[in-house]
Every structure is written in structure tokens, then in C-alpha cells.
Amino acid sequence: MNFQNILVRTKESIATITIDRPNKLNALNRDTIKELHVAFQGLSNDTAIKVIILTGSGEKAFVAGADISEFADFSEKEGGQLAAEGQKLLFDFIENLSTPVIAAINGFALGGG
Secondary structure, three states: OOOOEEEEEEOOOEEEEEEOHHHHOOOOOOHHHHHHHHHHHHHOOOOOOOEEEEOOOOEEEEEEOOOOOHOOOOOOOHHHHHHHHHHHHHHHHHOOOOOOOEEEEOOOEOOOO
């Protein structure tokens, strides 16, 4: 699959997912969360992959939390719905994977990061 906000690489039995939004300090927006979910889902279904490493691009941040610029005009209800969706698609999904996930934290890890 062709992603806009992440990079996925595999070498032998190791997969690396890199959040690739360094100009936004790898902040998570709706599209990035969906791409991460698709990538984790695909890699977890690949029996050749024994471990997944998650990291961020750039030198400053692993993840700077939510991309506030995308959510600035949301109502409280919309913000809550998006947070719940992100929790389910990303954080809960990763927590329940049978494939081990290593967070290679390479800078700021803020908010949901």
C-alpha cells in the first residue's frame, strides 16, 4: 500500500514503521492514525514478521501527540469521537497484537505519543 504519512520497511523478520511527518513533529492526524492501523494490521497478519518497530522521522520528536491544527474547529463531541476512534484503531489495536511492538523513541513523546 502507498502511504502518505508513514514509511513501512521490512528486513527479514523485522518490520519498521516510521511516522514521517517531521515538519509537524510527527503529530497524529486522522489520516496518519488510519495509515498506522492499516500498516499494523497488515504486518500482524504476515507470519514472517516476528517484531514491529515503531519510530518517528526527524531529529526532534517521536510523536508530538495529536495534530491540533486538524482538530481546532471541532466541537467537544467531535473531539471526543475522534479521540475514541484513535484509541480503538491505534492504541488498543497495538496493545492487543500478538506480534511484539517496540517503540524506538527518538525525541519528544507527547500527548498520545
